[in-house]
Amino acid sequence: MKFNLEKSYEIWERTPFVLRGLLNGLHQDWIVRNEGSETFSPFDVIGHLLHGEKTDWPNRIKMILEKGTTSEFVPYDRFAMYNESVGKTLEQLLDEFEEIRMKNMHWVRSLNLSEVDFERKGIHPKFGEVTLRQLMATWVIHDLTHLSQITRVMAKQYKEEMGPWLEYFRIMSF
Amino acid sequence: MKFNLEKSYEIWERTPFVLRGLLNGLHQDWIVRNEGSETFSPFDVIGHLLHGEKTDWPNRIKMILEKGTTSEFVPYDRFAMYNESVGKTLEQLLDEFEEIRMKNMHWVRSLNLSEVDFERKGIHPKFGEVTLRQLMATWVIHDLTHLSQITRVMAKQYKEEMGPWLEYFRIMSF
Secondary structure (H helix, E strand, C coil): CCCCHHHHHHHHCCHHHHHHHHHCCCCHHHHHCCCCCCCCCHHHHHHHHHHHHHHCHHHHHHHHHHHHHHCECCCCCCCCHHHHCCCCCHHHHHHHHHHHHHHHHHHHHHCCCCHHHHCCEEEECCCEEEEHHHHHHHHHHHHHHHHHHHHHHHHHCCHHHCHHHHHHCHHHHC | CCCCHHHHHHHHCCHHHHHHHHHCCCCHHHHCCCCCCCCCCHHHHHHHHHHHHHHCHHHHHHHHHHHHHHCECCCCCCCCHHHHCCCCCHHHHHHHHHHHHHHHHHHHHHCCCCHHHHCCEEEECCCEEEEHHHHHHHHHHHHHHHHHHHHHHHHHCCHHHCHHHHHHCHHHHC
16 A cells, blocks of 8 residues: 555544543553563553654654755654653543644644655664655554554453463464 | 453453544555455454354353353354455444444343353363353453454555665564
8 A cells, every 4th residue: 555645644643542442441450561571561652652752753754854864863762751651640641642643743734745745855863765755654554553562462461361262362472 | 460350341342442443434445455365454353353242252151151061162253254244334344343242241241250150161162171261361352452453454554665664663574
């Protein structure tokens, strides 16, 4: 499937509400447990999405449009939320994410991006030249794969309770 | 995490609404594409969940409670939805799933299951003896892993568009 702005808004604009429907009001055991050491809990993932929304995705779009290949993206801090989420509830993080996501969507729409813009380039600190199209497709994928991760992490909390059925669920061993 | 009925209702009862929030109104390209031959699209998954809700989960619970180990479960038809979903829209499937899931929840609650009941056994056609606890934990996991699958399948539709970032998304190669 080719990158398409309208199809992308369909995902970006629903993510905060899908996350809320999925997680709001759940027992803490579904929220704070992870898949083992150095893995994310659903709570961690929401903090990670919030951090990306504040500092990564919009900044990188801005850099491509304003500086092109004359300047390098700031590396993404994938663990920033371990500090930033301290003392916050899941509901607070979900509220903040919704607010910033919706502001970002308003801003992206205001850019009136065209097919020509999607070919504009920036410099990734590791990959070198990347296009706006690649960045924006990855932003959509980032939403969806973290949703996939959250539900997988939740499923794994019952792994010890499912008995022989484990054999049919390849995803539980990811 | 130990199997717990209240924590399980939290998942079962929200699944129809999470699916609706995730899929309703999306462009068909997000709904009908899969991960390659013999894999499920999000549309297929909803039909599969609906089939399980009608014929599998409640029937197996009933069999354990009424027949115990004197009779074997009917094998699950994992591909029944390829016929049953024909001519239906996603919205119809989501409506049907919500209705039957909520009826099933009403029925499960009416059983007033206790810790003793969770140790009752039935006979799985492949695994032999399984407990009600294992069956019910697997039902919760089945919801969550299919949510995980749907979002992964959707993410993969942009795989060709993400450029070098693919390297950071191990889940895209599952």
